Every structure is written in structure tokens, then in C-alpha cells.
Amino acid sequence: xxxxxxxxxxxxxxxxxxxxxxxxxxxRGPSIWDTFCKIPGKISDGSSGDVAxxxxxxxxxxxxxxxxxxxxxxxxxxxxxxxxxxGGRNDPTNPxxxxxxxxxxxxxxxxxxxxxVTLYHWDLPQGLHDRYGGWLNKEEIVKDYVNYxxxxxxxxxxxxxxxxTFNEPWCxxxxxxxxxxxxxxxxxxxxxxxxAHNVILSHAYAVKLYREEFKAVQGGQIGITLDCHWQLxxxxxxxxxxxxxxxxxxxLGRFADPxxxxxxxxxxxxxxxxxxxxxxxxxxxxxxxxxxxxxxxTYTSQIVQDGGDDETTxxxxxxxxxxxGSQLGTQAHVSWLQTYPPGFRSLLNYLWETYQxxxxxxxxxxxxxxxxxxxxxxxxxxxxxVEYFNGYAEAMLQAVTEDGVPVKGYFxxxxxxxxxxxxxxxxxxxxxxxxxxxxxxxxxLSGMFLKQWFADHVKA
Ligand code: GBH
Numbered sequence: 001x002x003x004x005x006x007x008x009x010x011x012x013x014x015x016x017x018x019x020x021x022x023x024x025x026x027x028r029g030p031s032i033w034d035t036f037c038k039i040p041g042k043i044s045d046g047s048s049g050d051v052a053x054x055x056x057x058x059x060x061x062x063x064x065x066x067x068x069x070x071x072x073x074x075x076x077x078x079x080x081x082x083x084x085x086x087g088g089r090n091d092p093t094n095p096x097x098x099x100x101x102x103x104x105x106x107x108x109x110x111x112x113x114x115x116x117v118t119l120y121h122w123d124l125p126q127g128l129h130d131r132y133g134g135w136l137n138k139e140e141i142v143k144d145y146v147n148y149x150x151x152x153x154x155x156x157x158x159x160x161x162x163x164x165t166f167n168e169p170w171c172x173x174x175x176x177x178x179x180x181x182x183x184x185x186x187x188x189x190x191x192x193x194x195x196a197h198n199v200i201l202s203h204a205y206a207v208k209l210y211r212e213e214f215k216a217v218q219g220g221q222i223g224i225t226l227d228c229h230w231q232l233x234x235x236x237x238x239x240x241x242x243x244x245x246x247x248x249x250x251x252l253g254r255f256a257d258p259x260x261x262x263x264x265x266x267x268x269x270x271x272x273x274x275x276x277x278x279x280x281x282x283x284x285x286x287x288x289x290x291x292x293x294x295x296x297x298t299y300t301s302q303i304v305q306d307g308g309d310d311e312t313t314x315x316x317x318x319x320x321x322x323x324x325g326s327q328l329g330t331q332a333h334v335s336w337l338q339t340y341p342p343g344f345r346s347l348l349n350y351l352w353e354t355y356q357x358x359x360x361x362x363x364x365x366x367x368x369x370x371x372x373x374x375x376x377x378x379x380x381x382x383x384x385x386v387e388y389f390n391g392y393a394e395a396m397l398q399a400v401t402e403d404g405v406p407v408k409g410y411f412x413x414x415x416x417x418x419x420x421x422x423x424x425x426x427x428x429x430x431x432x433x434x435x436x437x438x439x440x441x442x443x444x445l446s447g448m449f450l451k452q453w454f455a456d457h458v459k460a
Contacts, residue, residue, distance in 0.1 A: 008407075009116075011410075013074075021049065023049065026096045027094040047424040061441060067111050117152070203291075234305040258284070371428045376433065
């Protein structure tokens with residue numbers, strides 16, 4: 001049987017605002033998501049991360065679950081406003097917040113679970129948004145983010161050896177500042193490009209600091225996580241083949257090309273023109289080569305056609321229906337996701353050919369249709385999620401053992417059902433069912449499946 005090498009990492013991923021709750025507890029300051037959730041109509045069920053899976057209090061139960069599944073690693077994110085409640089470089093830090101994460105890290109290590117820590121998974125301190133416009137203000141935000149990163153390296157870097165600076169800059173900029181469906185809910189044509197640029201710079205200067213002042217002593221690696229779905233042209237027409245390439249550049253290349261190659265993609269420059277900020281020579285020297293690995297979040301594949309009016313996609317129309325009317329795969333609870341493992345294998349090959357970096361799949365997962373509406377017994381028997389993970393895990397194994405793509409680790413999204421942003425709690429991505437009335441956690445079949453699959457497919 002084909003297997004991954006013995007050092008292959010696998011586990012589950014979560015994010016602070018989606019699981020912690022306790023938003024007013026332990027000295028935490030508000031984030032832009034606390035504010036956003038209070039705007040009527042923004043969250044489909046009117047909920048928020050106020051309680052979520054209560055993991056600030058129940059973190060030991062979460063670690064028990066991780067142990068039960070037999071994982072080697074756990075990816076979670078830090079809440080910036082738990083560590084620096086207002087957020088800025090001259091603002092006080094919160095010792096209670098630092099102690100919380102320090103204890104979590106110690107408990108993971110005690111149980112032989114390697115922490116993979118994301119510094120920023122969308123929960124900007126509200127204080128910085130109010131003070132100077134948050135991600136829109138280059139001069140301030142880069143310095144404040146680097147200061148926050150420095151506090152984290154200093155407090156946790158003796159034990160944390162795997163750092164991820166940002167989760168999904170495309171979502172931060174396009175959903176937060178262009179479509180307005182994520183915090184802070186802006187709708188603008190210029191802001192998303194400024195925000196994206198400032199996120200890239202914040203990432204790059206935080207990596208520079210790590211490499212110059214921490215890496216020699218702490219010996220860790222640091223990189224960024226980008227999100228991308230594989231894009232299949234609707235047909236063989238030149239316009240649709242070109243649309244798929246442009247779609248990937250607008251989703252991924254706009255971040256990956258500066259970071260791994262040192263310039264914005266031509267297709268993006270051609271369309272965006274002078275709305276695209278420019279890097280100074282000094283800046284691009286810091287940006288280029290600023291990620292030790294390729295962190296990838298991917299969930300689906302898309303069938304794309306030239307046209308439409310959506311700049312966030314690069315003016316490509318996204319669907320799942322082939323010219324003959326057939327669907328790409330099994331439809332998930334959310335409209336944007338269908339199961340299609342071959343696209344995952346293609347994407348892994350594309351990333352390796354294009355960027356030549358070892359890959360960590362930092363998120364991958366599925367949400368079963370109507371899982372919140374069926375009985376607990378039925379929800380625990382999540383066959384479509386098992387089918388999804390089976391297909392994706394096999395595709396990844398083939399990419400590694402047959403195609404030679406260096407995938408080093410895999411994190412399924414997510415350990416638990418949790419606060420699914422604008423979808424609230426109805427959309428469930430967990431391999432563990434959460435009863436939100438009692439916070440009782442119950443493993444689903446898919447969690448048991450992954451436990452067995454990785455036990456079988458990673459060399460001892
Ligand atoms: C990830 O984003 C997130 O990192 C994670 O926090 C989240 O819980 C998980 O996915 C599951 O959704 O407005 O057309 O883009 C994945 C990227 C961003 C894809 C939101 C779907 C909504 C449709 N997702 N997007 S669209």
C-alpha cells in the first residue's frame with residue numbers, strides 16, 4: 001500500500017473567533033468580527049462568536065478529542081485582541097491572554113501534538129480599525145502587526161516551531177472590503193487592493209523579523225496560507241481556457257506571485273491598472289521569498305467561463321455544471337462546494353510546478369447538506385463527508401507518491417462544528433458534532449474515518 005513518509009503531519013484546523021467564545025472574558029478586547037456580527041442581516045442566523053464552541057473554557061476537552069483522533073498536529077489561531085486588547089505597538093499586552101495560549105501550547109506538547117499557529121485568522125482588534133482604519137493604513141498596520149508577531153514569537157516561539165502569518169488574504173481583502181460579506185463589511189473598488197497590499201507587507205516584515213531575530217535560536221519555519229480552488233475551463237474555447245488562468249491569478253497569483261516570485265501577475269496588472277499599489281524596491285526585496293512553505297486552503301474545484309462582472313474572481317463566471325448538464329460532484333450544504341478530488345491533485349501539481357515550495361494543506365473539508373436539521377444519529381453518520389475525505393486524501397497521496405509533489409502535512413477543517421462566519425451555526429464543517437445547547441461534542445463517522453485512514457497511510 002502507498003504511504004506517506006513517517007514525518008508526514010496530519011491533524012485538524014480551527015480559528016480563534018470560530019471556537020473560543022468568552023469574548024469579554026480574560027481581558028480580551030473586541031475584534032472587528034464582534035462588531036460585524038451585531039450589524040443586522042450580516043450573519044444569516046443572527047448569531048455571533050460570543051459563545052461559539054466555548055473552547056476558551058473547554059480547551060482541555062478539545063485536546064482530548066485530538067488525542068482520541070490520534071493526530072500528530074493541530075492548527076489553531078491566536079486572537080490578537082486577547083494578546084493586545086487594543087492592538088497597537090504602544091498599547092498594553094494582556095498577560096491572561098498570553099497565559100491562555102501558553103497553557104494550550106504546553107498541553108498540546110504534553111500530548112505529543114505539534115502546534116501550527118496562525119497569527120491572523122480575520123479577527124483584527126477593533127481598536128486598530130477605529131484608531132486609523134486598520135488594514136487600510138500602511139504606515140500604522142505594518143508596524144502594529146510586526147509588533148504583535150514579535151510578542152508572539154517571544155512568548156511562544158520556544159515551543160512553537162511552525163508559524164502561519166495570515167489565513168486567506170483573498171477573504172480578508174475581497175470579502176471584507178469588496179463584497180462586504182465579512183468584517184468590516186466595506187464595499188469598495190480601491191480598498192481591497194490596498195488592504196491586500198498591506199497584508200502582504202505585514203506578512204513579509206513579520207517574516208523578516210522572525211528570520212533575523214528568532215529563527216537562529218528558535219529554529220522554526222514561517223509562511224503564509226492562501227486559499228484557492230482548482231479551476232476547470234467550461235470547454236476548450238480559448239476564452240474559457242484563458243478565463244481559468246485569469247481566475248487562478250485573481251484568486252491566488254495576486255498573493256503568491258509577489259511572495260514567491262517578487263511581482264504581481266501581468267493579468268492582474270492589466271485589469272487593475274493604477275488601482276494596484278506598487279511595491280518600492282526595498283519592499284519587494286522583503287516580500288520576495290518571504291514564505292518557507294506553501295500553506296494551502298482548498299475545498300473544491302470550479303468550472304469557469306469568461307465574463308461576468310465580478311472583479312474578485314477576475315471576471316470569470318464560476319459554476320459546477322458541465323456543458324452536458326452533469327454536475328462536477330456531490331453538492332455540499334453551501335452553494336460554493338462540490339466534491340471533486342481530481343481537481344485537488346491538479347492544484348497540488350500546479351502549485352509545486354509554479355512555486356517550488358513544500359506544501360502544507362492547512363484546510364480542507366466538507367459540510368453535509370442539512371446536517372443541522374436532521375437527528376443527531378443521522379448527523380453522526382456523515383457519509384458524504386467520509387466520501388469527500390476519502391477522495392481528497394487518496395488524491396493527495398497520489399500527488400505525493402506518483403507525481404512527486406512534496407506535501408508535508410494535512411489539516412482537515414474542522415475539529416469541531418463551529419461559528420461559520422456569515423453562515424452562523426447552521427453550516428457545520430466539523431468531524432465532531434457540537435450540540436450548542438450543551439456544548440457536548442460527539443465524533444462523527446468522518447472523524448473516525450480520518451483517524452483510521454492516516455493510521456494506515458503514514459509510515460510508522
Ligand atoms: C475557510 O475559508 C476559512 O479559513 C475557515 O475559517 C472557514 O470556516 C472554512 O473555510 C469553511 O468555509 O463569497 O463566493 O467566496 C474558505 C474560503 C470563503 C470559501 C467564503 C467560500 C464564501 C463564498 N471560503 N466563501 S464567496
